[in-house]
Amino acid sequence: MSAALRWEREGRHWPHRDASRFVQAGGLLWHVQQMGAGPVALLIHGTGASVHSWRGLMPLLARHYTVVAMDLPGHAFTGTPQIAQLSLPGMAQAVAALVKELGCEVELVVGHSAGAAIGARLVLDGALQPLALVAINGAFLPLAGLPGLLFPPVARLMAATPFAPQLFASRSWDREAIEKLIAGTGSALDEEGINLYGTLVRNAQHAAGALGMMSRWDLRPLARDLAQLLTPIEMIIGANDRAVPPRDARRVQALIPAECARSLELVQGAGHLVHEERPAEVARLTLEALRIDQGMPV
Numbered sequence: 001m002s003a004a005l006r007w008e009r010e011g012r013h014w015p016h017r018d019a020s021r022f023v024q025a026g027g028l029l030w031h032v033q034q035m036g037a038g039p040v041a042l043l044i045h046g047t048g049a050s051v052h053s054w055r056g057l058m059p060l061l062a063r064h065y066t067v068v069a070m071d072l073p074g075h076a077f078t079g080t081p082q083i084a085q086l087s088l089p090g091m092a093q094a095v096a097a098l099v100k101e102l103g104c105e106v107e108l109v110v111g112h113s114a115g116a117a118i119g120a121r122l123v124l125d126g127a128l129q130p131l132a133l134v135a136i137n138g139a140f141l142p143l144a145g146l147p148g149l150l151f152p153p154v155a156r157l158m159a160a161t162p163f164a165p166q167l168f169a170s171r172s173w174d175r176e177a178i179e180k181l182i183a184g185t186g187s188a189l190d191e192e193g194i195n196l197y198g199t200l201v202r203n204a205q206h207a208a209g210a211l212g213m214m215s216r217w218d219l220r221p222l223a224r225d226l227a228q229l230l231t232p233i234e235m236i237i238g239a240n241d242r243a244v245p246p247r248d249a250r251r252v253q254a255l256i257p258a259e260c261a262r263s264l265e266l267v268q269g270a271g272h273l274v275h276e277e278r279p280a281e282v283a284r285l286t287l288e289a290l291r292i293d294q295g296m297p298v
Helices: 057-061 088-102 114-124 145-160 164-170 175-183 191-201 204-215 220-228 247-255 279-289
Strands: 020-025 028-036 040-044 066-070 106-112 132-136 233-238 261-267
Touching: 020 088, 028 057, 028 088, 040 057, 040 088, 040 114, 057 066, 057 279, 066 088, 088 114, 106 114, 114 132, 114 220, 132 279, 175 191, 191 204, 220 247, 233 247, 233 279, 247 261, 261 279
Parallel strands: 040 066, 040 106, 106 132, 132 233, 233 261
Antiparallel strands: 020 028, 028 066
């Protein structure tokens, strides 16, 4: 499949379809989902995912927040961006343009993996001033060792090769292959999750967006700037995460100001996609950390 994902085709059974709309902002047509009432919580997914990854968590947070989530540029049903928008600063600027268009006053930012890095960049650049940032398996630090040296150039080469996304998307992504891909992150998903990721990885345009984002991802400036982060940050970590080593969370805590380093919660038996595996537990930890739970059921 080489064409973009189509809302009237692949999107017919997308999770929370009734909460979706399309918004023009920053030169892109964005797929946005919104539900709930109250202060605004902005959810930012990671590389290669989409709003579908919040399908379990969104309704739980929506009991306390107006929850806003989007497909990042080049991902799923959001349009293809300019090359510069695929870098970390570019992604942050693009999300900032969307938030401005939506007229949101964001009180909470929840980011998964690379989405947590985008959230931190938005805060550091003054684009958002939330009361707190929740990082779920946050990818704040460059890869260590040989992978850190090899991965960016390889991703850049693949992104620059015209047929690489088509070749990636055209490989045999059957159920077993998708399960292995997810298992490689330390997670295990239900049938719906496997099918949704299958829809994404089989699409060349989505693959191009994810590869382009990875090829331009440089976390060194962010790691350096974490010392300037003045927003409280809560970290939720899947103990089995094979994509972002759980030990990195302690390193991040050491880099940010002590007064902003709040709780670090380790979820046993879950991996990189902990928010999809354990949405109720992640919602509870988020609300408890923010002292919003007040004994209300999650």
